[in-house]
Amino acid sequence: MASPPNRETTKALLLLYDDFTEFQSQCTFLCDAVVALAMSELVMDKWSVNGLHMNAVQVKRRAEALGEKLSTFREQLE
DSSP states (O other), rough: OOOOOOOOHHHHHHHHHHHHHHHHHHHHHHHOOOOOHSSSSSOOOHHHHHHHHHHHHHHHHHHHHHHHHHHHHHHHHO
């Protein structure tokens, strides 16, 4: 049977959860924005395209950072 997590691990896991919920909010916004734009009959100007691209890049970077944190936890648990 595994030992219970120590206080440091518990705190790190709670911070990771907070990061994830913020990331989930960003993903939801991006998905909703893309769907709204796709369903509208408006042509996107270059500023809107640039803003959408910047948001997508930020979401991808956050996903990579969360993946790295999860990988670190996994390594610690093995």
